Amino acid sequence: MSKTILITGAGGYLGSLLANALATSVSEVRLILADVTPPAAPSNAQAIAIKTDLTIPKEAHTLFQTEFGVPDTIYCLHGIMSRGSEDNFDFGLKVNVDSVRFLLQAAREHGSRATAPIKFIFASSLAVYGGSLPEIITPSTIATPQGAYGMSKLASELFINEFSRRGFIDGRILRLPTIVVRAGAPAAATSAFMSSIIREPLRGLESVCPIGNSLDSPELDLSVWVASPETTIKNLIIAKDIPADRFASHSRVVYLPGFTATIREELEALETVGGKEALDLVKFKDDPVDRRLVLSWPAHFDLSYPLSLGFIQDVGGMLPIVQKLKKDMEHS
Ligand SMILES: NC(=O)c1ccc[n+]([C@@H]2O[C@H](COP(=O)([O-])OP(=O)(O)OC[C@H]3O[C@@H](n4cnc5c(N)ncnc54)[C@H](O)[C@@H]3O)[C@@H](O)[C@H]2O)c1
Structure with missing residues (x-):
């Protein structure tokens, strides 16, 4: 031990x-x-x-x-x-x-x-x-x-x-996997936006999504492996x-086990938990370097081996994660 x-x-x-x-x-x-x-x-x-x-x-x-x-x-x-x-x-x-x-x-x-x-x-x-x-x-x-x-x-x-x-x-x-939603200040990670597009709007602050140009952009269907x-x-x-x-x-x-989430699924969870006013705080400014790096990362994994070793996986997708963050923010 x-x-x-x-x-x-x-x-x-x-x-x-x-x-x-x-x-x-x-x-x-x-x-x-x-x-x-x-x-x-x-x-x-x-x-x-x-x-x-x-x-x-x-x-x-x-x-x-x-x-x-x-x-x-x-x-x-x-x-x-x-x-x-x-x-x-x-x-x-x-x-x-x-x-x-x-x-x-x-x-x-x-x-x-x-x-x-x-x-x-x-x-x-x-x-x-x-x-x-x-x-x-x-x-x-x-x-x-x-x-x-x-x-x-x-x-x-x-x-x-x-x-x-x-x-x-x-x-x-x-x-x-990419950790969502990371509390605290934004990190110098390419994937940091995956957290900040949820965390900042729930605090009433604007956040920039570096992938896509608007809520209608097809780039929002880009998948990321998260936990x-x-x-x-x-x-x-x-x-x-x-x-x-x-x-x-x-x-x-x-x-490690994770699950596949698209940026659009994240924003849907944000809107469900924080309402339209939270979603409206997400602004778009496409960053080619970030987009290239995120696109190069895989988003689908066979979990047989990590699960056989005893590692565990999130259940329920993005929504329970965003709900928990909101609850934690209310109690801090
Ligand atoms: N958070 C994620 O999504 C994620 C995903 C994949 C891998 N990781 C890896 O997990 C580890 C922890 O991630 P995190 O999110 O806590 O990162 P973080 O940036 O919050 O923490 C890293 C820490 O390393 C310290 N550090 C940097 N240079 C140092 C040095 N020369 N000497 C001593 N300390 C130094 C920093 O001060 C910082 O406190 C990192 O190695 C990261 O690459 C994180």
């Missing part, structure tokens, strides 16, 4: 949700929370918050030398998102590849004296897919990314697979408890 858990990117959206979820679901957990922006520690768990820039090679080692000792599980969640990586190629490589390698090396060195290799759970993305793809993605579909973000996630996946094959770590690579934050956090926690021998012998990669 995991007791000492390191989360990198713990100051970010998923990292902070995960820290809180682990604090309530794992008894006597000890959390080491690391981020370049100081992470907040949950009040109901033993936690150490560390401000660190993981692109500096020696910084990774400090995360294994706290009073909590060597963690048995690492969630590697820090990163630069899709549009950020596309617009700043060198910086994206530094954060999404170089710093992950530094962390892997540190986990290899510090974990070598432990009874079992450290579990290394990595947040990858469906952006590793692109180019000519089958109608339905299966575990054997080859990933050929068409953007800097997907390429850097795939590069890190290769390191994690090889480190696992050698027994240096016990890797679990999760290709996450709710709640389901994704549950799946991140499930990932640490799957026995290593349940993964396919040649790869630690799993795409």
Whole structure:
């Protein structure tokens, strides 16, 4: 049972949700929370918050030398998102590849004296897919990314697979769907609009949809593979408890369950929950870079393998997700 858990990117959206979820679901957990922006520690768990820039090679080692000792599980969640990586190629490589390698090396060195290799759970993305793809993605579909973000996630996946094959770590690579609806401020992700076209109008604010030019645009029928934050956090926690021998012998990669939603379905859910006045707050400004990246991502997956490992899926489509967000906003 995991007791000492390191989360990198713990100051970010998923990292902070995960820290809180682990604090309530794992008894006597000890959390080491690391981020370049100081992470907040949950009040109901033993936690150490560390401000660190993981692109500096020696910084990774400090995360294994706290009073909590060597963690048995690492969630590697820090990163630069899709549009950020596309617009700043060198910086994206530094954060999404170089710093992950530094962390892997540190986990290899510090974990070598432990009874079992450290579990290394990595947040990858469906952006590793692109180019000519089958109608339905299966575990054997080859990933050929068409953007800097997907390429850097795939590069890190290769390191994690090889480190696992050698027994240096016990890797679990999760290709996450796009998370909707992400609370908080807009992210530097190409897919961020999938959240902001719901979240901002429900707050009474205007939001720009970068796909299509009006509510009648055929581009709104573009499909995206999405999952709710709640389901994704549950799946991140499930990932640490799957026995290593349940993964396919040649790869630690799993795409997480999600569901297919079109932008139009999202806007319909927005109108149902927030009314026409909320829908009218969505403005359109077609962005060719965003459109190219979103179009390169697949939206249909065969879920047999992830479900067989015990991962879970959202039910009911977009409407319950938007209803829950509205309820949360009313209570915050
Ligand atoms: N949210 C999604 O829809 C989604 C989808 C697929 C994959 N992912 C992946 O999941 C992970 C978490 O996503 P998120 O939505 O919480 O992102 P986020 O941007 O909210 O959090 C990422 C965190 O990483 C930190 N970070 C960046 N550079 C760092 C560095 N050099 N050293 C230390 N910390 C650094 C940032 O400060 C930030 O707090 C990311 O790796 C992302 O690529 C997210």
